[in-house]
Amino acid sequence: MYFISTSSPDEYSTKVDRMIGENMDLTRDLEFWMSKLPACLRALPIIYLSIPGSHNSFTSNISGGSIVSLDSPKILQNLEWIYCIRHIMANWTKNQNVAVKEQLKAGIRYFDLRVSAKSRENNLYFCHGMYSCKVEPVLNEISTFLETHSKEVVILDFQHFYGFTQQTHGKLMQMLLKTYGTKLLPYSDHMDHLSLDYMTSQFSYQVITVYRSDAARFGQPLFWPSASFPTPWANTIDHNALFNFLDDKIKDRKDNVGFITQIVLTPTLTDILFNSCTTLEQKLAIDFEDLRTGWISKQTPGRRGVNIVIGDFIDLSDNLFTKTVINLNLKLLRDLPKRMTSPIN
Known part of the structure; x- marks a missing residue:
């Protein structure tokens, strides 16, 4: 257990109040928010920080002209030649408005990824019902961002794979190794020592890659298994149930691994059919924004608290989702005696 060295409870309270007063808003520079966290928070394990992420991260360029992908039911793949079907699908499978560069600048540090092969093509694509952008250029953009943001860390969570063989997995894993190299944090079966300072100051680790496939379990010490970042999914459209x-x-x-909170509403096919003239954003996300922000604001990071929080359309209300998640870290300053790994000077 760590504590603040003080001579009295009043002195402790004064030091904490001063820290909170100096850091009332941790989102004044979203692009560098991790870099500018107070030193005591950068010394905490990242599994106890509050980190914003995007759900179905790279779907912003899905449109009615996109091709139906392998994760869709076979009947939809067979009917993709009907434009109205593709148009409806695009309206309900697009979960983000902004691409990777804008998300990084807005403070998003966790990315939820579905990857698919494509018939008669050598490239890999991100997908969610329809093919989105190519994988490799996005990975390169993240690498370029990290080169100029040396104190920032990202988590790439490869959740689902479609049309993959062992050879396809090998290709993707080699792409990740080539793109990030020594930036990749090696797997560890416990995470309570992995702070931002440990990763970026003591070493040059900036990327945690979660690879939720047994294809990465042997001979790949740089990829993290599903158990390291549990991600329960409510699968509901009901606010209270969620x-x-x-x-x-x-x-x-x-207590010793990460945790992903998916604050997302999931419509059924019936919901989509009854609302085919609108979009996921218009029907669900916009009306849900205030409720989402209210629930997040009541949370606390740390043990038995939130860690990574992911949502749809993270740019709504001037990035309010991201700002709310990041500012939860202010609550940790009240709990420094239990969680600090360095004293306040």
Whole structure:
């Protein structure tokens, strides 16, 4: 256990109040928010920080002209020649408005990824019902960002793979190794020593790659398994059911690994059919924004608290989602005696 060296409770309270007063807003520079965290927060394990992420991260360029991807039901793949079907699908499979560079500048540090092969083509694509952008250029953009943001860390979570063979997995893993090299944080079965300072000051680690496939389990020490970042999914459109589910799962989270809170609404096919003239953003996301922000604001990072929080359309209301998640870290300053790894000077 770590603590602040003080001679009295009043002195401790004064030091904490001063720190909070000096850092009332941790989002004044979203592009460098990790770099500019107070030193005591950069010394905390990242599994106890509050980190914003995007759900189905790279779907911003899905449109009615996109091709139906392999993760869609076979019947939709067969009917993709009907424009109205593609148009409806695009309206409900696009989860973000902004691409990787804008998300990074807006403070997003976790990316939720679905990857698909494509028939008669050598490239890999991000997808969500429809093919989105190519994988390799996006990975390169992230690498370029990290080169000029040496104190920032990203988490790449490869959740799903479609049309993959062992050879395809090998190709993607080699692409990741080539793109990030020594920036990749090696796997560890416990994470309570992995702070931002440990990663970026003691070493040059800036990328945690979660690879949720057994294809990466042997001979790939730089890829992290699913158990390192549990990501329970409520699969509901009901606000109260979602919040109750998230509350229950947070209470049960383990202390020595990361944790992903998916504050997302998931429509059924029936929901989409009954609302085919609108979009996921218009029907669900915009009306949900205030409720989402309110629930997040009540959370606390740390043990049995939130860690990574992901959402749809992270740019709404001038990046309010991202700002709310990041500023939860201010609550940790009140709990420094239990969580600090360096004293306040």
